[in-house]
Amino acid sequence: MSNSNGSSGRNLATYVALMGMVGIGLGFLFLVALIVPGLVKMVFIPIVFAFFLALHYVTWGRSMMRQKALYDAQQAEPGSNPRLRPDELDG
Numbered sequence: 848m849s850n851s852n853g854s855s856g857r858n859l860a861t862y863v864a865l866m867g868m869v870g871i872g873l874g875f876l877f878l879v880a881l882i883v884p885g886l887v888k889m890v891f892i893p894i895v896f897a898f899f900l901a902l903h904y905v906t907w908g909r910s911m912m913r914q915k916a917l918y919d920a921q922q923a924e925p926g927s928n929p930r931l932r933p934d935e936l937d938g
Contacts, residue, residue, distance in 0.1 A: 880886045 876886070876890060
């Protein structure tokens with residue numbers, strides 16, 4: 848067995864194990880939700896909130912990093928204007 852096949856097999860095994868654990872977790876959540884009716888809402892709302900925060904972190908973080916890189920490049924040039932124009936952010 849070559850290294851690429853071994854690595855591919857390990858990745859597949861990891862994926863299958865992860866999906867198995869997610870399935871077991873969802874099954875457990877379903878069983879507990881039968882007992883506690885509001886549990887799905889109590890779990891779903893924080894997950895949506897965390898996804899919302901992660902989405903904004905990725906979106907704004909990327910934009911701000913690009914803007915900072917342009918600002919630093921302009922600061923390195925003598926006599927440059929430190930203000931950034933919106934059309935410079937697309938490059």
